[in-house]
Amino acid sequence: MADALTAHLQALGGEVRTGQTIRSFENLPKHQTLLADIGPRAFLQLAGDSLPPRYVRQLSEYRYGPGVFKVDWALSGPIPWKAAACSRAGTVHLGGTWDEIAAAERAVWAGEHPERPFVLLTQPSLFDATRAPSGSHTAWAYCHVPNGSTIRMTARIENQVERFAPGFKQRILARSLLTTRRLEAYNPNYVGGDINGGVQDWRQLLRRPTSVLRPYDTPLRHVYLCSASTPPGGGVHGLCGYYAAEAVLSTRGTRHSPHAQNAPSAQASQQ
Numbered sequence: 001m002a003d004a005l006t007a008h009l010q011a012l013g014g015e016v017r018t019g020q021t022i023r024s025f026e027n028l029p030k031h032q033t034l035l036a037d038i039g040p041r042a043f044l045q046l047a048g049d050s051l052p053p054r055y056v057r058q059l060s061e062y063r064y065g066p067g068v069f070k071v072d073w074a075l076s077g078p079i080p081w082k083a084a085a086c087s088r089a090g091t092v093h094l095g096g097t098w099d100e101i102a103a104a105e106r107a108v109w110a111g112e113h114p115e116r117p118f119v120l121l122t123q124p125s126l127f128d129a130t131r132a133p134s135g136s137h138t139a140w141a142y143c144h145v146p147n148g149s150t151i152r153m154t155a156r157i158e159n160q161v162e163r164f165a166p167g168f169k170q171r172i173l174a175r176s177l178l179t180t181r182r183l184e185a186y187n188p189n190y191v192g193g194d195i196n197g198g199v200q201d202w203r204q205l206l207r208r209p210t211s212v213l214r215p216y217d218t219p220l221r222h223v224y225l226c227s228a229s230t231p232p233g234g235g236v237h238g239l240c241g242y243y244a245a246e247a248v249l250s251t252r253g254t255r256h257s258p259h260a261q262n263a264p265s266a267q268a269s270q271q
Contacts, residue, residue, distance in 0.1 A: 024048055025223070033222045035244055039189045039197055039229045040209045047220065055219050058210045062229065065200070066108045067180035067193020069153040070142040074174040078137050079123060080167045090127060094119040094141075094160050108144045113151050117143035119160045136173070147192035149180050189227060197228025208233060216244040217251075224248055 006016055022028060025046050036043060040059035044051070051059075078087065086092050095101035095118040104114040121141035125131040132138045143157055154177060161168045178186070180193025189197065198204060208215060209229050216224045226244030228234040 022046065025050075025220075031222075033224070033248055034220075035224050035226045035241065035248065036218075037189075037227045037241070038225070039191060039227055041191055042188050043218070043225065050220060052219050055210070062209045063199045063204060064147055064191045064194040065196060065198065066144040067147050067149055067190075068142040068178075068183065068195055069145045069149065069151075069157070069180065069193070070140060070178040070183070071154055071157055072140040072176040072178075073138065073172055074132070075137040075139060075171045076173055077135075077171050078126060079139060079161065079165045079171070081165045083164070086164070087126070090122060090124065092121045092123070094121060094164055105144065108146060111146045113145060113149065113153065113156075114143075115156060116160060116163075117145075117153060117156055119143050119157055121161065137171075142178075145180065145193065147180070147194055149193065152177065152179065189229075196234035198233075200233045205231070205233065214247055216247040 009016065023046070025034070025048075028034070036046075038046070040062040044056060044059050081087050081092075095104065096116065100116060101118045104116060104118045107114040108117075119141050120143070121139060123137070123139040125137040125139070141157055141161065143153055143160075145151060145153060154175070158169055158172075180190075183190045183193045183195070191198075198208065200208075208231050209225070215230050216226060218225060224244050224247055226241045228240055230240045230244065232239050
């Protein structure tokens with residue numbers, strides 16, 4: 001999918017640049033419009049002193065939710081599920097009863113690490129032979145943990161899998177771990193390991209990241225936010241970018257930002 005999207009962009013005359021660390025919007029090349037696929041914290045860092053105090057305060061008050069702890073496995077065979085249907089699923093959610101799942105998630109929001117976490121597991125090599133050497137398999141899983149957690153949940157995750165697939169542990173050849181800190185180091189948008197781009201409760205569903213009708217706009221001229229920290233929030237749907245693009249097109253040539261009063265102007269672009 002990524003290759004197809006890149007090819008389409010290039011066919012339209014676009015260019016993709018990778019391997020470049022951007023520490024300020026001033027580091028970006030000449031441009032007309034910037035769609036910033038970054039969260040509020042990263043936006044504040046890249047914008048520097050060019051934002052008005054009120055907007056800085058609003059972004060600084062943005063709240064982040066639970067992080068995740070992730071494990072990748074190399075396996076000697078497919079996961080030996082008790083339930084045959086699980087062997088035909090690309091993604092399996094492991095949690096036992098509804099009450100058990102609810103208790104595990106409540107514990108995380110209370111700053112605790114559940115003994116039986118709600119585990120989201122993917123087994124791609126069942127459907128894509130390129131994901132593992134012949135005769136072997138790969139899988140990965142994660143569970144929620146308190147934001148910024150330093151606790152390793154490897155044993156608890158693997159115990160949950162073993163509970164529903166006896167013999168799973170015996171098939172583990174190797175594993176790779178991603179703590180909340182490593183996740184944030186990999187992608188600064190994952191603040192404290194929060195892969196959802198911020199808490200998505202009723203308060204922050206409407207105030208994402210600011211309480212204006214069109215939150216994709218920013219006080220900077222021709223600069224827009226389009227990350228999961230804007231409506232409708234995290235998820236594999238692309239709607240944050242879609243609505244941000246609509247905001248760009250609706251104001252092309254005329255700028256009417258809800259933040260623009262007495263705000264300094266700046267130009268930036270993200271490649």
